Amino acid sequence: MSEKYILVIDEGTTGTRALIIDKDSNVKAQAYTEFEQHHPAPDRVEHDAMEIWDKSVAMIKQALAEGGIAPTDLAAVGITNQRATTVAWDKATGQPVTRAIVWQDTRTADFVEEVRDEWAEKVYGRTGWALAPVYSSLSLHWMMNNVPGFKTRADAGEIAFGTIDSWLIYKLTGGKNHAIAASNASVTGSYDLINDEWYSEWLDFLGLPLSMFPQVCPDSGNFGTTDPEIFGAAVPITGAIADQHAALFAQGCIEPGNVKVTHGTGTFLDMNIGPEAKISQNGLTTLIAWRMNGETTYGLEGYAAVTGSAVQWLRDGAEMISNSAESEAVATSVPDNGGVYFVPALAGLSAPYWDSYARGLIIGITRGTKRAHLVRATLEGIVYSMKDFIETMRKDSGVNIQTINADGGASQNDFLMQFQADMLDVEVVRPSVAEATSLGAAYMAGLAVGFWSSPEACFAGQSVDKVFKPNMTSEERDQLYAKWTQAVNRSMEWAK
Template sequence: MANKYILAIDAGTTGTRAVIVDRDSNIKAQAYSEFTQFHPAPDRVEHDPEEIWQTTYAMMKKALKAADLKPTEISAIGITNQRSTRMAWNRQTGQPIYPAIVWQDMRNANMVESIRSEWGEKAYKHTGWPLCPLYSSLGLWWMMENVPNARQQAEAGDVIFGNVDAWLIYKLTGGKVHATSASNATVAGYYDLYKDEWYKEWFDFLNVPVSGMPEVRDDSGFFGVTDPELFGVEIPITGNIGDQQSGLLGQGCIEAGSVKCTHGTGTFLNMNVGEKLPDSRSGTNVLIAWRINGKTTYTLEGYASVTGSAVQWLRDRAELIEDSAKTEELARSVADNGGVYFVPAMTGLAAPYWDTSARGTIIGITLGTSRAHLARATLESIVYQTKDFLQSMRADSGVEIKSMRVDGGAVRNDWLMQFQSNLLNAEVVRPTNPETTVMGAAYMAGLASGYWSSFEDAFSGIKVEKRFKPRMEAEERERLYGQWTKAVHHSRGWINNNG
């Protein structure tokens, strides 16, 4: 194995990255490309499944070329992916019947509210997810209702379902394997955590054929081999894990109570809670972190859907900045936020509020407000939202979080990381390699293929780049967060009370 490598894929929400990883957790080479974001209506976000596949395949080949490696030098392939983005395609031809409905999509918000009284508590108990438009099953229900003959074809076994991981495995294996992992199954909003199977009662209610769902396998295990036509050889696919769980693993958080925070398109906070299925009542999600050799590890998760994408909005829609990195300089240029608070609820509020009727709100503007204040308020909003679900997670776990590891593109911003440490009153640890999400997929693949002998063997190469310690007075911390909660209150219920 000494002269071989792991090829890991991170199929994200806005683009796909392929990396070549060595035994010391070093990235030998990588390739990245964005793909198209479609917004056919204000409440809709879609991707082209075929574009996702072609981008993934191209980046895999580009990474191999950049590393000057032959496909025979790859020990195994690992996949991590944006979660809850749902697809349906023809089993024989591989042709999608409709664009992928992205996890940020809100087209089913009204349907969610109409069934909340009947299904809200029951669905949360069984799936670990509060009922919300994020449920992959609701996207499949929409396709069955709106794509001609879709339900009939699915019932006949001609149309099958899956999230991004299942789609990529299907394409990589030349259509031979239709499978997902335990971690990906549990983020779909239709997996029964107690029975450890697809939530059939929910599928029956939606009239979506459960027969179209992929087989659930261990996250570290065998998912088939690549079609020889792709790389000239068969490469085993031995890792498949949802992106946030992958980040938790990639940070080395294998002990109960360890925490990681990912700042990407959205922000996700995950806590490893061990092998006992927890009971969450505070609005955080209960998920399978990973399953290895049939043994399950669970995680509590809080997430905000618009954080990094709020900075993108500031750049691309509001056109207040030309470069996302400019926000750090702008934030440092003012003494404080000038009393401005930005609640980026463009797609509603997620944990712990789960309010689909909330909308983006900027409040506290005066004649003295500058774009620097708006940029700072945007960065601060990322951390305020993190504190929202951290409060719930503490209540569910009983653990006082004193340290957390961070990853994702935004963690390169020192000002943001220091503000996070200040407001959360916790140490923030940034690794040398910020792309830890894709590393989790590499570790899963490497463990199953024998590339690494154990977690400890795999993690030996993880290095810390910087630690941020809290340096804010408790009174100021409480004042800022108190103002934030007032701003959140004003954003809630907006689309029901704007007349």
């Protein structure tokens, strides 16, 4: 085909990236900018959806210009995004009704406790998600009851809901398409995995009209065409996939039992479990990994919400480091953690604890504690958070996980990768391209238009950067983890 590139919009929790990717999986050009994080209260995290849209368009234009690439050279557009963030907009004007409620937001924690006895088991058995504030349906319920005029307009069919992929698709198509990728639908806490439809019984209980909800579409398929006035060409949008699912695919985890970990704002461990939706028996999340060519692949996930953002807190809040990359050198300047443990529960604890009231805790400080011990404890805390749910994943899947593919910005930290191999007792493989989420979106879009002929063709241009092998005794591993477990228990229910 004459078109040479795939345009990817990679919409993270803290910033917007546009990338131009060729058939060999090379990034030919990219542009990135952060957007504002709004914290109107300690338990709230919000985004301005119009700011996200405006910066997305700006980054697309910048990437095209820097790469010297004409919009007509684009074969397709792929989108990958932060998950479960709730956007609501006016169907007539295309303007947001209120700020987007971000997946890290915990304002619905009290309501979760109110309905837990009646609904926790039912929604987990249908949606695959443990009942928690991350549910988009709960964020919508909050909007219905707290944003002036929202309920009246929603009941009248005037308001549209979507995750960030839905919002971008709507804006890119000039308001023509209200759609959501199957992968994103499955992480809203609103989708019935068993019956493959929006979970109407739960939504009825919450008073949420189905008229707000988008059409669920395959992750690799037709989402419409870009309005040529936006960046100069009518380009098919043929890929949209949630960020962790995109990374799972891009890491080549296309067979049941394949596992990857992504270190971003949070840390996400995902396993391909094949064509059947098996609900976890141990608090992990079951989700749609992707849907393409009429087939659905499911996944198991464990995640810790605050890991990379804990390193950001070291930089911006505690001001212990000047940049995230500095954390490795500081951490390795001491031989061990000095007995210090940092539980990064800055937004509660997720799998397998699901405690919205847990809070960050640093314990073990003595007069000999230095800045380096605190930095090292933060990096180690990321890995301990993973260990909390990897054993659960082994039990749920029946797979003895021996190799994990690692991606995301923090995967470039060699200390973190080695400690991960040591504590999890696995081989950690780091690819040459760390931003797997972007590649996954490119592959979804490209496969739909024949840019790549098969998944294997997608992966052909990839290579491995480094392999980390475990080098720790089981006795040392158990001792370290036992102290971590004590620290976690002390952090739980602190804000209740």
